[in-house]
Amino acid sequence: MRRDGAYPPLLLALCVTVALIAAIPLLFVVGYTVSLGWGAAWRLIVRPRVGELLVNTTELMLGCMILCAVLGTAAAWLVHRTNLPGRGVWHVLLAAPLAVPAFVTSFGWVSVTGAVEGYGGALLIVTLSYYPLVYLPVAATLRGLDPALEETARSLGLGSWAAFARVVLPQLRPAVLGGSLLVGLHLLAEFGALQMLRFPTFTTAIYDQYRSSYDAQAANMLAGVLVACCAVLLLAELRLRGRRRYARLGSGAARIAPPVRLGLWSAPALLAVLGVVVLALGVPLGSLARWLVVGASTAFPLGTLAQTAGTALGLGLMAALLTTLCAIPVAWLSVRHRGRVSSTLERSTYIGNALPGIVVALALITVSIRFVRPAYQTTGLLLIAYVIMFLPRAVVSVRAAVAQAQPVLDDVAHSLGAGTISRLRRVTLPLMAPGVGAGAALVFLAVVTELTATLLLSPTGTHTLATQFWSEVRDVDYGAAAPYAALMVLISAPATYLLTATARRST
Amino acid sequence: MTGLTIRRLSKSFGSVRALAGVDLDVPARALTAILGPSGCGKTTLLRLVAGFTTPDAGTIAFGDLLVSEPHTAIPPQRRRIGYVPQEGALFPHLRVADNITFGLPSAARRSRKRLAELLDLVELHSSTAERYPHELSGGQQQRVALARALAPNPSVVLLDEPFSSLDANLRLSTGRTVAQALHAAGATALLVTHDQNEALSLADQVAVMREGRLVQVGSPGAVYATPADSAVARFVGDAVLLPAVVTGRTARCALGVLSVRGGPGEGQGQVLIRPEQIEIVHGGTGVPALVGAVTYFGHDATVAMTIQPDGPTVTARVSGTRTPDPGTHVHLTVNGPVTTFPGRETAAA
Known part of the structure; x- marks a missing residue:
């Protein structure tokens, strides 16, 4: 849109902040190794x-x-x-x-x-x-x-x-x-x-x-x-x-290849x-169902189930909101202001994709204990871990959403008399909404079933479906664990179905 | 609808000079085409008129109203322009009806009368109104884009290569529909294109642009028959350019002594002959030539011929029903007056 402009300073500052947060675990691992000294690190590794x-x-x-x-x-x-x-x-x-x-x-x-x-x-x-x-x-x-x-x-x-x-x-x-x-x-x-x-x-x-x-x-x-x-x-x-070269499909309907006839191989293939x-x-x-029946016959923990489900859903919603809010400036900058700086910032938000939850959790624990003691064992810190881990999913979706709202559509609306607010309300937001929503949903789903980082970071007394399930399994009380697992599957099933369905339509 | 006056308009992007002092008068109620190769600055000119970009220097006036001068500029949404970008750029989340009425005040959006008028104007069936953009063909999308631009009665309609994404047949018919609709609406229109056929066939006035400057402004006929220089001559159509000696109202070249358009001249120069001016006569008078490659198009054909004994090769356009066979000897004559350019000799094109 602004082909001749530099990066807008406020947007750039927001993106740098997000990128730095996303880089905390990596900076921690590298920094820790360096501060430990080569000799000590070597002894611990070998x-x-x-x-x-x-x-x-x-x-x-x-x-x-x-x-x-x-x-x-x-x-x-x-x-x-x-x-x-x-x-x-x-x-x-x-x-x-x-x-x-x-x-x-x-x-x-x-x-x-x-x-x-x-x-x-x-x-x-x-x-x-x-x-x-x-x-x-x-x-x-x-x-x-x-x-x-x-x-x-x-x-x-x-x-x-x-x-x-x-x-x-x-x-x-x-x-x-x-x-x-x-x-x-x-x-x-x-x-x-x-x-x-x-x-x-x-x-x-x-x-x-x-x-x-x-x-x-x-x-x-x-x-x-x-x-x-x-x-x-x-x-x-x-x-x-x-x-990799991406095959570019024509705009017309793609021809579908005739299927291979299996003949006698149908039965073994099936x-x-x-x-x-x-x-x-x-x-x-099946075994989940069996344990559900076993568990229900003894004591069905309806109260704890509702409570942990509520906690998981609440954390999921908050994390989805926060992560999407962090993703929007980064995605906007990378689509509307292409350049080396914006692509570096965008890529740094993908670090979380490659870092195991346990590393993210460990990094946040050590960093918070050392530098921001009051943050240790708070919901805020847990949410930051979710943001770091699931930011890539949100950025990918929001990026596609921003790309949907092409600048030329903005120009057309501008020429038709729409001011800034009106363009945002009538063109940009409606076009971005589906992609942003999909990104938020992906984060929400991931958070609801997240176990590792939640185990390490959740404040005392905060139990989600995953952590409660985990503690029941640790006590080898499979019947008590089953309802939590079943609920997690029930929550993520419809969204997974929708996601594979869209993947099918877009191909 | 008002005319458009552009004076000394300049714009640079970094060190790249996109526009270097452009003057242009766009008459009211007529279609003016800006014709130029890609990268010549024509899209920049359009975006400056629209107000999406601000100029470094110069003024733009819609009728008597200055919309852009060095210190003040009216923002795009208050210029009352209609904008038809490449590939239409319809709002993908809105139906055709909502796309067309997008620029109307909210009370008027509900009235179906204006919508029906506009659909009629761009020759679309009323059932199209309920469809989504992706359900339309490229040509239909382009016509909806025009209807959307015309809906609020703009003072100027700007079209940025609107037909370049369409295939050849559709380009012709969509172009005609669009030009008719613009005339019917009495619109002042500025069309940016790199396609000379499109510019010559659709526009009332053609402005040829090169490296940020307008090199010639005139009617399609004038630009084609009397181009400003040999480069414009080649850009707006096929051209045979031969070295010539001008004496008074005649020019002597490899194709004989030809009568020259315009006032008398003197000295060395170049003569421009359009391929369709060259006539092949079998026997009799004319310059002898040997027929080379024949390229057949059905309705017509181009014939490359070497002037005998060792003259340059020229290309003629002949009717598809009367193509000579390669290798035969023919004679050539030139119909009508030709245009000359003074200056150094250039090889024949």
């Missing part, structure tokens, strides 16, 4: 225990990324490119595990059989929880692929398998790799599921160090190593994105998809 954790974390992460890539891609191909019966239903069911927090899935399994403890079980459960992160982008790419490319390959003499391998797979690569890296990042941050499965990784070790031995030094250094792991994944992601859905959704939700 220990057999750290090596053990590194091996555990890496083998779980790599195993899960590979399995998710295979499972997600295969499922997406079956559902979106073949004549598998009931594809619409399978699409929803295959995406649905996103609505079930990983710690609820692992609760469902652990409460049925102890056999899932250890590497194999952990691998199974995290894969079942996270494969939709590959399935969804691959499905979107498959639907958006121009069938003309595959047809050209066929016309050049390739068989259907060869065409798939040489033309379709290379185009899926960005989606598969991008999705797998996202799985890796989620896994590095995963705490609840792995703690329940008794498979120690960096996150669980940091928590134990902090909670049981109060060894802040060791915990902080472990956090440093964890951040380094995240940085490796993130660098891989950046490299990948730099080379069984495979059914198997995935049963393992990922059926077992956890």
Whole structure:
């Protein structure tokens, strides 16, 4: 709009503030390592225990990324490119595990059989929880692929398998790799599921160090190593994105490729998809239902349930509001005032995406104890943690919303006699509302089911659905834990459905 | 509707001089096209007239009213302009009816009478009113954008390359509808375009712009037949430019001795011949030439020919029903007077 202008100072100041808040955890980790001194840091890092954790974390992460890539891609191909019966239903069911927090899935399994403890079980459960992160982008790419490319390959003499391998797979690569890296990042941050499965990784070790031995030094250094792991994944992601070319779709209706006929393979394919859905959704939700019945037969904690639900919803609403308010100036600056400064500020708000909740929590605890003592153990500090962790989701949505409200529409309204307030009310806000709302909803959902940071940061006496669930599970009172888990799933299910539905329409 | 007067208008972006002292009179109730290649400053001129940008120097007046002078500027919302940007830019969250009535006072927005009038003016069916912009074709969107701009009875309508996103057929028909609607509304309109066909066919007056300056302002016929210089000649249409010696009212060049438009001249120069002025005659008088490549368009064709024995190559436009075969020998004559430019010789185009 103002092509010739510099950055507006007030907006810039707001954005710098937001970016600094978002950078607190990273600055803390780096600053802490530096202040500790190289020698001391080295002693804390190079220990057999750290090596053990590194091996555990890496083998779980790599195993899960590979399995998710295979499972997600295969499922997406079956559902979106073949004549598998009931594809619409399978699409929803295959995406649905996103609505079930990983710690609820692992609760469902652990409460049925102890056999899932250890590497194999952990691998199974995290894969079942996270494969939709590959399935969804691959499905979107498959639907958006121009069938003309595959047809050209066929016309050049390739068989259907060869065409798939040489033309379709290379185009899926960005989606598969991008999705797998996202799985890796989620896994590095995963705490609840792995703690329940008794498979120690960096996150669980940091928590134990902090909670049981109060060894802040060791915990902080472990956090440093964890951040380094995240940085490796993130660098891989950046490299990948730099080379990625986005297929530009024409404005006309995209032609849909004719589905591959499965023929005799229909039955095995159906069984495979059914198997995935049963393992990922059926077992956890079934056992959740069973424990609900068991719990209800003894004492249904209606009072605590309502109270913790109220707390979770309240925190969710406040965090959604606060995060969206922080996202708006950053998104506005990055869309309307393109430049090096604005893109740096925008990118710094994405740091939270790569930082595990446990690192954010640890950073805020240490920083608040050292510099702003009164803030320690307050709801405000917890809300700041949510803002840092979920700001990326809000910025992405709000950014798209600001892009919707193109400056040329502002110009047109201006020429038609609308003043500043009137333009905001009649053009800019109505256009931005859906995107801003979607961003707020994403933050709200994430907060309602957030466990790790909430466990560490919530003020004494504040219990959310997730933390109350966690303490019941710790006491091995599965029946009492079930209602909290069920409520979390119920809250996040409709929104997850809507989000996958929009993803489907936009492809 | 009022005319528009622009005097010594200048604007720079950093070190880039977008407009370098532009003078232009836009007559009332007529369509003036600003024609120029991309980056010549024509969109900047439009945005200055609209008031979205403020000029560094110069004045803009709508009739007797100065809307922009060095120290005071009337903001866009009080200039009473209609603005039709590229690709229409309809408000995506509003129906066609609400888009068109956007600029009307809130009481008038509910009246369907003005809406019906406007839909009629831009030749859209009344059922279009309830649709959303994404449900319309590109040409329909563009017509809604014009109706929206005309609704509040603006004093000047500004169109910024409004047809560039449409495909060739639609561009022609939408352009005609828009020009008719503008005439019917008695609107003073300023159209910015880089498409010479669009400018010549739609406008009452064409202003050719180059590097921030207006190099020629005139009727479409005048700009085409008597361009200000050889660059304008090439920009507004296909041109055959040959070195020539001017003597009085004639010019001698490779295509013979031709009669010259305008007053008598003397000396070395260049002569401009439009391809459709060159006539192919089989045998008889005229300059001998060898037929080269023939490019066939159906309704007409262009024929490249080398003047014998070793003269320059010229291109003629002939009717599609009478194209010569490549390799045949023909004779050429030139119909009508030609335009000359004084100065140094340039190779034939």
